[in-house]
Amino acid sequence: MAADADAWLEIDLAAIVANWRKLCARHPSGAVAGVVKADAYGLGAGPVVRALYAAGCRQFFAAHLSEAVVVRAHAPEAMVVALHPPMPGSEAAYAGHRIVPVLGSAADVARFGGAGILHVDTGMNRLGLPMAEMAGLGGFAPGYVMTHLVASEEPDDAINAVQAGRFAQVCAAFPAAKRSLANSSGIFLGADFASDLARPGAALYGINPTPGRANPMRPVVRLRARVLQVRSIAAGDSVGYNATWRALRTSRIATVSVGYADGWLRSLSNRGHAVFDGAPVPLVGRVSMDLTTFDVTDHPAIGPGSWIDLLGPGRDADAVAADAGTNGYEVLTSLGARYQRVWRA
Numbered sequence: 468m469a470a471d472a473d474a475w476l477e478i479d480l481a482a483i484v485a486n487w488r489k490l491c492a493r494h495p496s497g498a499v500a501g502v503v504k505a506d507a508y509g510l511g512a513g514p515v516v517r518a519l520y521a522a523g524c525r526q527f528f529a530a531h532l533s534e535a536v537v538v539r540a541h542a543p544e545a546m547v548v549a550l551h552p553p554m555p556g557s558e559a560a561y562a563g564h565r566i567v568p569v570l571g572s573a574a575d576v577a578r579f580g581g582a583g584i585l586h587v588d589t590g591m592n593r594l595g596l597p598m599a600e601m602a603g604l605g606g607f608a609p610g611y612v613m614t615h616l617v618a619s620e621e622p623d624d625a626i627n628a629v630q631a632g633r634f635a636q637v638c639a640a641f642p643a644a645k646r647s648l649a650n651s652s653g654i655f656l657g658a659d660f661a662s663d664l665a666r667p668g669a670a671l672y673g674i675n676p677t678p679g680r681a682n683p684m685r686p687v688v689r690l691r692a693r694v695l696q697v698r699s700i701a702a703g704d705s706v707g708y709n710a711t712w713r714a715l716r717t718s719r720i721a722t723v724s725v726g727y728a729d730g731w732l733r734s735l736s737n738r739g740h741a742v743f744d745g746a747p748v749p750l751v752g753r754v755s756m757d758l759t760t761f762d763v764t765d766h767p768a769i770g771p772g773s774w775i776d777l778l779g780p781g782r783d784a785d786a787v788a789a790d791a792g793t794n795g796y797e798v799l800t801s802l803g804a805r806y807q808r809v810w811r812a
Contacts, residue, residue, distance in 0.1 A: 473724035474692045475774075476806035478510045480518040482685040486671050487519055489683065493654050496661035497645075500526035502668030504534055504550065509730075509802040510672060510688065514810040516541040519671075528666055532557060535566045548584060552594060569613070571595045573603050584647065585609035589633035590617050590626055598633060601640055611645045611664065612637055619652035619660075620678050631659045651676040655683075674795040675785050682785070688799070689779035690806070692723035692741070697763065697770055706760050707752025712737050718764045721748075725777065726757040730801030732791045735759075739790030742776040743769055 491499045501524045507515035516527060516538050526546045529535040535549040546567060552575055553561060553568040561568050561579070568583040570576050571594050575583070585607075588595030595614065596604075614634050618624040631648075638646050645663035651670035653660045655677050670676040673687035698720055700706070705713045706720055723741075727733045733754045740747040743766055752760045763769040776782060784795035791798065 472693070472807040473695070474690070474729065474806045475809065476802060477689040477691075477809045477811060478514070479685075479687050479689075479811050480514060481812060482673065482687045483510075483515060483671050484518055484522045486673065486684045486687070487522065487524060487667075489685075490651075490654055490665065490667050490670060494649065494661065494665045497663035497665065498526055499654075499665045499667060500524070500528055500546075500548075500647075501671060502528045502650075502666050503538055504528065504530035504668065505800045506534075508668065508672045508796070509800045511808060511810065512537055513541050515671075518812070520545060526664060528668075532560060532566060536560075536564050539564050539566065553579065553583075570609070573600065576604055576607055581608055581610060583609065584611040584613050585641070585644070586613050586615070587634075587637045589614040589630045589637070591615045598637065601637070609641060609644050611647055612641050613647035613664075613666075616648070616650055616653050616660075619650055619656060620676065622652075622656055627656060628659070669796055669799075672799055673783065674799070675783075678785075682783070686779070686783055688784065690725075690777045690802070691774045691779070692725045692759075692777055694721045694763075694769060694771055694773045694775065695724055695758075697721045705752075707736075708755060709753060711753055712751045714762075716764070718762055719767075719769075720751070721761045721763040721769055721773075721775075722758050723761065723775065724757060725759050726755050728756045729803035729805055730798075731759055731777065732793065732798070732801060734791045734793070735787070739787060740782075742779065742782050743773070745781065748775055 501519045503512050506512045520542045527538050528548045530550050532549045535547050539547050548567040550569050552571050568579050569586045570583040571586040586595040617626050647664040648662040649660045649665040651667040670684050673684050675682035702716050725731045736753040740749050749762045751762045784798040788795045788798045
């Protein structure tokens with residue numbers, strides 16, 4: 468860690484590669500892509516793509532065309548896909564950077580033809596071609612067809628079987644096309660969700676694709692924050708904006724330089740904890756823009772310059788998300804630019 472760093476984010480590239488390989492083993496029916504949208508879920512598209520490419524990954528999915536262009540620079544011979552519908556007039560950019568478009572309308576098909584992946588909506592009702600409009604495509608023969616699962620992290624949700632059945636109908640209409648179906652959790656749903664190309668994202672980065680069960684993925688991130696100051700306060704004194712927390716005893720309060728501008732969500736105010744030497748350190752008071760406060764009364768070893776873990780061993784993104792009332796995806800993708808990032812091979 469640099470001497471002048473106040474917060475330090477370590478990304479374990481070897482763990483990302485190991486997670487990809489584990490997903491490949493779980494999906495023997497076809498290839499497994501790397502979904503690297505949103506700057507590889509906030510962890511750095513360049514280093515992540517290079518690591519996966521070196522390990523043999525040859526299919527990558529981004530969201531925006533601009534993201535896909537960045538991916539192309541790090542994966543020269545890979546299939547690189549932009550998930551968002553291509554805008555009119557973007558044809559030259561897609562062709563020039565060899566980006567595969569995802570086609571979700573008859574107008575998209577008319578502009579790009581068989582050069583793209585046909586996205587058929589089987590229940591998300593967000594993007595993609597409605598199944599009722601498939602007949603309007605005439606003799607169109609896409610190289611791939613795909614759909615997007617609604618609730619794959621909930622294996623008992625009936626929508627999963629409904630979507631699998633609808634996707635089978637889609638594939639029957641395009642028998643020569645390859646299929647792309649499962650996301651991270653979909654890979655764990657069984658044979659009905661196997662396809663030619665799976666598209667995991669979150670599981671690559673250590674988020675549990677099987678909520679409620681043990682996480683099969685390796686942890687990827689560790690976020691540490693340096694204590695800037697420790698002060699003693701009397702019983703009854705408050706901490707932070709709007710005095711939302713008051714000490715019940717004489718207390719020691721440590722302040723670290725991480726706040727909601729760094730993606731440490733404001734909804735974590737007075738909830739959850741950090742970790743020091745394997746033990747929990749309660750978060751107290753409001754998370755502010757640049758600072759967060761912790762009750763270190765029971766940790767006399769913590770002083771100015773000490774490091775505490777916000778994410779890492781014993782405290783993963785899913786655990787933080789549970790305290791924040793969100794999911795691990797938002798925790799990772801919210802991580803801000805002010806952290807000193809370190810990528811470990």
